[in-house]
Amino acid sequence: MKFTEEHEWLRVEGDVVVVGITEHASEQLGDVVFIELPEAGTEVTKDEEVCVIESVKAASDVLAPLDGEIVEVNSPLVDEPGKVNDDPMEGAWFFKIKPSDLSQMDDYMDENAYKDFIG
Amino acid sequence: MGELKRTPLYDLHVELGAKMVGFAGYDMPVQYPLGVMKEHLHCRAAAGLFDVSHMGQVALRAESYEAAAKAFEALVPQDVMGLGVARQRYGFFTNDAGGIEDDLMFANRGDHLFVVVNAACKEADIARMVAALTPDVTVEEITDRALVALQGPAAETALARLNPSVADMAFMDFTEVELDGVACWVSRSGYTGEDGYEISIPEADAAGICRKLLEMEEVEGIGLGARDSLRLEGGLCLYGNDISTDTSPIEAALTWAIQKVRRADGDRAGGFPGADRIFGDLAEGVARKRVGLAPTGRAPMRAGTQLFAAAEGGEPIGEVTSGGFGPTYEGPVAMGYVGKAQAVVGTEIFGEVRGKRMPVTVAKMPLVPANFKR
Numbered sequence: 001m002k003f004t005e006e007h008e009w010l011r012v013e014g015d016v017v018v019v020g021i022t023e024h025a026s027e028q029l030g031d032v033v034f035i036e037l038p039e040a041g042t043e044v045t046k047d048e049e050v051c052v053i054e055s056v057k058a059a060s061d062v063l064a065p066l067d068g069e070i071v072e073v074n075s076p077l078v079d080e081p082g083k084v085n086d087d088p089m090e091g092a093w094f095f096k097i098k099p100s101d102l103s104q105m106d107d108y109m110d111e112n113a114y115k116d117f118i119g
Numbered sequence: 120m121g122e123l124k125r126t127p128l129y130d131l132h133v134e135l136g137a138k139m140v141g142f143a144g145y146d147m148p149v150q151y152p153l154g155v156m157k158e159h160l161h162c163r164a165a166a167g168l169f170d171v172s173h174m175g176q177v178a179l180r181a182e183s184y185e186a187a188a189k190a191f192e193a194l195v196p197q198d199v200m201g202l203g204v205a206r207q208r209y210g211f212f213t214n215d216a217g218g219i220e221d222d223l224m225f226a227n228r229g230d231h232l233f234v235v236v237n238a239a240c241k242e243a244d245i246a247r248m249v250a251a252l253t254p255d256v257t258v259e260e261i262t263d264r265a266l267v268a269l270q271g272p273a274a275e276t277a278l279a280r281l282n283p284s285v286a287d288m289a290f291m292d293f294t295e296v297e298l299d300g301v302a303c304w305v306s307r308s309g310y311t312g313e314d315g316y317e318i319s320i321p322e323a324d325a326a327g328i329c330r331k332l333l334e335m336e337e338v339e340g341i342g343l344g345a346r347d348s349l350r351l352e353g354g355l356c357l358y359g360n361d362i363s364t365d366t367s368p369i370e371a372a373l374t375w376a377i378q379k380v381r382r383a384d385g386d387r388a389g390g391f392p393g394a395d396r397i398f399g400d401l402a403e404g405v406a407r408k409r410v411g412l413a414p415t416g417r418a419p420m421r422a423g424t425q426l427f428a429a430a431e432g433g434e435p436i437g438e439v440t441s442g443g444f445g446p447t448y449e450g451p452v453a454m455g456y457v458g459k460a461q462a463v464v465g466t467e468i469f470g471e472v473r474g475k476r477m478p479v480t481v482a483k484m485p486l487v488p489a490n491f492k493r
Contacts, residue, residue: 030344031156033444034417034451052473054419056155056344056444078417 003114126172143238155344166271167341175241198378217396265325270315312353354484369400411484
């Protein structure tokens, strides 16, 4: 699993990459009350805003960590945004992306580096 | 920015695991480990304890309550002289343009007037009172007392364990009560839409009394985060967001807080800053008004969201001044100013969120019904 400085996690599953936000990020956000997901089939470029997360405190974005196509989104999250707090690392994944260049994954941190990053 | 000040309850907040943030110059708990959502729901279901010691507590003394009250009426459009002994009332300082300089609570303490003002405004408020009222009235900021609020349907049960007499207090009563052997000033009021109390405690005793309350099963510490969502659901204004130097009390839908005796045809009409403008607004109506807003979708509409009459085109007809998620309402809630034509409950308008216009309905305030002890 890889981690971005934007506190997303990336897990390779066959030829797609599953993306969610880290436990640390979900704690910092507080109770999540609203999620807007992209549509499956959308072509995205790295660092483009693709999701909106609103917590009781504020709104924030999830950025596309890679160039590619969004092939699947976790639609049930929209009706159950609190799942991002309860199960951020597994059940509350946001979308699956089919990367056009998997080597972009190399830019990101491994788990130990991320742990150091969040201190 | 200077060093943040601490309230007498700072150590207790840290011990409870609060996340501390700077607010109006004070290091305050924004949330405890329970989190904003659960704190909010707990307060509406049982009881929540809030540290509001950052607010300003001020005693105004003259030869009598009446003399202090008469002087104070030069600064506010409320009936201060007619307030009964041991009673409290909501009010606000106005400016010459009829805007609001701060909102406040004031109480008749028998021989003097007691005023509680917002933390961010307190220096200016005290300067205003000193300039306008001295030497006939002495203005004393009380800096050696904490102020806490105990709010929620179980507040009475909890506080009555420390002194059963608090159960007999009516909404907006204000009296001195001994709690755990300490002389406290207690009012039956608050700012959450729930029944409850505000309690002024000598600073040395504050943490001890708060610990006693927090040990009770009904009571949890509640941070500023949930305080904001509670007051928003309760339709209560946050000074600086929903009311300001630019909003008249009539635009702000606070007409109810200007008693008849101070209005144009009252016995003590006017005599406060901006009376002409405020009487004009009352007589002729206003072009914009503060309303409750219930977004149709799930996306919160936060402060600053522009409001439009139609789904496409046109200039903004208003703006959201406070907005977020209402845990009790179970959806987004907001308030803001809209034009006269839209200020009718049930009107559908649109708020622009991330470039998209989303439907929002003008709603009766409060969005969550109040639960005061009348």
